[in-house]
Amino acid sequence: MSADTLTPETVAGPPAAAHPLLSVRELTVRFRMRGGREVAAVTDVGLDLAPGECLALVGESGCGKSVLASALLGLLPGNAHVSGSAVLRGPGEADGLDLLTADEATLARTVRGRRVGLVPQSPAAHLTPVRTVRSQLAETVRELTGARGEELRAATLTAAGRAAFPADHLDRYPHQLSGGLAQRAATALALVGDAPLLLADEPTTGLDRDLVDRTVDELRAHTDEGRGLLIITHDLAAAERVADRVAVMYAGRIVELAPAPDFFGTPGPRHPYARGLLEALPERSFTPIPGMPPELGDLPAGCAFAPRCDRAADVCATVPQLTGGVACHRPLTAAAGEGPAARREGSRV
Numbered sequence: 001m002s003a004d005t006l007t008p009e010t011v012a013g014p015p016a017a018a019h020p021l022l023s024v025r026e027l028t029v030r031f032r033m034r035g036g037r038e039v040a041a042v043t044d045v046g047l048d049l050a051p052g053e054c055l056a057l058v059g060e061s062g063c064g065k066s067v068l069a070s071a072l073l074g075l076l077p078g079n080a081h082v083s084g085s086a087v088l089r090g091p092g093e094a095d096g097l098d099l100l101t102a103d104e105a106t107l108a109r110t111v112r113g114r115r116v117g118l119v120p121q122s123p124a125a126h127l128t129p130v131r132t133v134r135s136q137l138a139e140t141v142r143e144l145t146g147a148r149g150e151e152l153r154a155a156t157l158t159a160a161g162r163a164a165f166p167a168d169h170l171d172r173y174p175h176q177l178s179g180g181l182a183q184r185a186a187t188a189l190a191l192v193g194d195a196p197l198l199l200a201d202e203p204t205t206g207l208d209r210d211l212v213d214r215t216v217d218e219l220r221a222h223t224d225e226g227r228g229l230l231i232i233t234h235d236l237a238a239a240e241r242v243a244d245r246v247a248v249m250y251a252g253r254i255v256e257l258a259p260a261p262d263f264f265g266t267p268g269p270r271h272p273y274a275r276g277l278l279e280a281l282p283e284r285s286f287t288p289i290p291g292m293p294p295e296l297g298d299l300p301a302g303c304a305f306a307p308r309c310d311r312a313a314d315v316c317a318t319v320p321q322l323t324g325g326v327a328c329h330r331p332l333t334a335a336a337g338e339g340p341a342a343r344r345e346g347s348r349v
């Protein structure tokens, strides 16, 4: 394209940046409990996922990661109130489909398993108890690819192999599987349709390190040819291995969104909570974050992390917005020698 054909839109970036695969805006999920109490599971979440990108969503237990994934698939229970938007776009599709307002028939027929795949957090609960893994896998392969006969048998074996599910266990029923094998069966099922967007919720629970690496590498391979991967994980080493960007969630909000090399390397995390998560790792300073996450039904006013934060000040009495990739009034700066890289060098010399 010559310079004189450039419009403000083309100057702003390539088409991939202009049309992300997934655009989430102001996603909020509240559960209405008996007695009128509300649980703010997800608050004002915004993020984009580009074609071919892997985003890792990390954060302590109960911070809203799985609720976010369930919202994208229309799988929340009836007492959930959802607002905001989550637009999924096919290649070259400018408008896309808002997953939050799509009707159940659309979600069931065209979204779940086809446009959006899910590796569920509790695989045992998602496998059909009365059927063998082979039968469940074959049915999914047949439905999503149309394969029949010998082709179907071979494709079923290939699907099992992608998630390192051993062929000699295919005739077992879910209750005959260990947690790790059930996890691999669920991963195999989720990979079958090569869905443009894959949500993997704790896909490596119960796996040893070799299998963790193999599983996340296979999930990462899913992003070839412009597919996207949102991986929810407690395993920061796995996130570092496969993610392009990291989103850190705390008490229902995204508090940091950063390129993975910046986050895990230099300058390191900028939100004090994100730094705390990294520093809690045994291979870092092995120091837990003091205190406990707040109750989502009873959030403090202002920054929800302030009661646990060694940098909290008066300004933290208001909720910080996510600007420039961090939602903190007093973010860490590498220049001040506060990043984890600087701390590590200081403590190990």
Ligand SMILES: Nc1ncnc2c1ncn2[C@@H]1O[C@H](COP(=O)(O)OP(=O)(O)OP(=O)(O)O)[C@@H](O)[C@H]1O
Residues within 6 Å of the ligand: 031, 039, 041, 059, 060, 061, 062, 063, 064, 065, 066, 067, 068, 077, 079, 121, 296
């Ligand atoms: N059906 C529901 N009704 C009421 N509250 C719910 C419901 N489902 C989830 N929650 C609440 O929403 C919050 C977020 O839960 P979520 O499962 O998303 O956490 P998570 O970040 O995935 O944690 P983990 O890492 O343990 O899987 C929790 O406090 C949970 O109690």
Ligand code: NI
Residues within 6 Å of the ligand: 065, 066, 067, 121, 201
């Ligand atoms: Ni979860």
